Amino acid sequence: MSTISLEQDLRRIYRKQNLRDALCITVLALLILILGILMMTVGNTHYSLREVFYYLNSEETKGAAYTIRALRLPKLLVGGAAGFAFGIAGYSFQNLLHNPLASPDIIGVTAGSSAAAVFCILILGVSGGTASAFAVVSGLIVTALIFVLSGKGGAFSARMILIGIGMQAVLNALISWMLLIGSEYDVATALRWLRGSLNDVQMSDVPITLTVTVLGSALLLICNRYLRLMQLGDAYAIPMGIPVGKVRLCIMLCALLLSATATSVTGPIASVAFLSGPIAVKCTGNGKSAMTVSGLMGMLLVYAGELVGKNLLPAKYPVGVITGLLGAPYLLILLMNINKKGEKI
């Protein structure tokens, strides 16, 4: 009797959870659709939706067609991909290191990419593809370094976070120095890039960003099953037969590649990686689809930030400044809550 009711209860909970997940995804997708349409239609000159579709299909290269096809479309695509990448990478890092604060932008992974990109822009005087490649590689190297220096054993994730923060301090010093010696014209470009912005995004960035985002996200979503079990801690995950080491490495690499690639194209859009995960967990009640939802949440944040920064404020701000402002108070509240709840970070 009691087993049957237990089974029924579990079924009900399971169904409810699935429903909640589906609901979250649908609502987010709708919101993204609306904001996406706004991204295409609103701006210096407004176009109706029909005009947008007309120009998308037209062969013209001037005027409105240029605005829509060469300016707004890449922003929409790259912004979305980067947002998704940041969101999903942030969620993966946070869960892997068991710490809501351990997103790539806080532990110094993005700082590695930023330093390399600034070096390219200011010292070598190149931007675009070369700078992107450089940024990805150096993001990987910096993380590998952090990883190796953190050693093994008990306090691995704590040590990794601390070393990441130390590394970030150094990289930031280097960035400040490069800003100091760079020529004034380039400095403005570098600074705008450092804040994370979609302004300089071009159609040529689209293929690589989309490919990496899709592949990386797919891999992460496959690993998600294990990741969720690993949330219980290694002590439970290992007896369940999960290849903890391999999964950790795979997730780490994918998340890293995603965030480094996105950073290399748009610059480090502040707080997106860090905000998306916790919001997604809250919305879905840490359900199965938390990872997907955090990716979508990242997209939503980027679109919203871009729209607000470009249209609603007296001066035009790049998207990273808006998301940074949004993230800051949340960060502090989160810190206090974690500490109050008495969890050990």
Place this chain on the structure above:
Amino acid sequence: MQQKRFSKTPVFTGLCLEILLILFSVLLSVSYGSKAVPFGEIWTYFAGTLQDDFLSAVIAARIPRTVFGLLAGAALGVSGGLMQAITRNPIADPSILGVNTGASLMVVIGIAYLHISAGFPLMVLSFGGAFVTALFVYGIASVGYGGASSIKLALAGAAVSTALGALVNTIMLPDSSVMKEFRFWQVGSISGGTWEDVRLLVPFLVCGLLLAFCCAPALNAMALGDEMAVALGVKVGRIRLIAAFAGVILCAGVTALAGPIGFVGLMLPHVVRRILGNDQRIVLPFSALGGAALLTISDVLGRVLGRPGELEVGIITALLGAPVFIWIVWKTKAKSI
């Protein structure tokens, strides 16, 4: 309260060593640069018999910078020692705890809205920013389980830095003139040190050092744990506040004048503690002397490495300090992180 007397010999040796180091660093600092001055000429300058006008002008220009470097280094060293003692935490340092970003924010506000570009008002602003941020970070980190552990402090510091950094950008981005001025401030450098700066720094330094040295015995007791310290008759809350105040005025004074210079306060106390033990009455003064020497030598190093221009001292200390930081994290026992 009777404290164990420290053994005199290593302390005396250490003292001699540090004084020698400082003299050496002063000599280097006056002598190196785009125009090198031979050591012999420096001697004749101080004896007042140097004939060459050009050389004496070069020396005269380098002296205030050197003095400023010594004072700033001393202030940073003691500040780091104090913060580490109060937080009972090996990684406390103004750059890690986000204090520098707090100062930056106020400086940017000063430059952008109040049109202040230098001097005392900027110093007051930066001091206010640093102090509030330090309290805030420590407050956030000490809520909840286990008090202000390393990782909580570091994360709170990084988080607050990110938050304040976003504000700094918001103010700076639309206004290119602010950006121009601020980027020079943002890299810690003592190359512009003048007698005026020295005059501004001295009151902060004297005040901070006096408070620090007065607190040292009490801090020793507090190293045993708060309960023990209370039992020994130390007013823990008051001492902690005074020491924190001293630590912050020392680093904020330097930050206001020279920009953020990280890691000096992190490195020195560790080295001193390793060699001479944990007695704060020893650690603090030795950190001061060591900090003075370290900052001056880093400055010289920046001039040598950055030829024909120079590398700012803030970059050098960050490059030197990062490995030390990692080493500290590395050797800290897993439990106490």
